[in-house]
Amino acid sequence: MGDHRRAIDAAVAAGVSLVAYTSMSHADTATTVLASTHRVTEEYLRERAVPSVMLRNSWYLENYTAQLPLVLRNGAVVGSAGRPARAGSAPRPAPTTPTPPRSC
Incomplete structure (x- = not known):
């Protein structure tokens, strides 16, 4: 979390107008170790x-490569999802008219 705090503090010091933070799905309610890091950062x-906006991505397809x-x-x-269904996002350039992320 120290790196996240330093990055946020540096953004504030630089006067950025918006921070887009790549978090994870359900970071505010999930109980995993990874979620707790994202929750604290948010x-x-x-x-x-x-x-800021929280970009709560789910899972990237390249995570299955290994x-x-x-x-x-x-x-x-x-x-370990408990269901056979899987969903993922393929990395790609941002669309020319993106859907606005959720603001905090």
């Missing part, structure tokens, strides 16, 4: 009253 942005040998061997993507 809270710090609000405490500092920094104009699993390809296992997927090919088993014929399935194995995870």
Whole structure:
């Protein structure tokens, strides 16, 4: 969290007009270790009253790359979600007319 605080403090000192923070889905309610880091960062942005948006991405498809040998061997993507459905986002350039993210 120290790196996140320093980055936010540097943004405030530089007078940025908006911070777009890449968080994670349900960071405010999830109970995972990763979620707690994102939750604390989001809270710090609000405490500092920094104009910001939280980009709560889910999972990027390239995160499955290391699993390809296992997927090919088993014929399935194995995870801990408790359901067989998977969703991911492919990295790509931002659209020319993006949907506005949620402001805090």
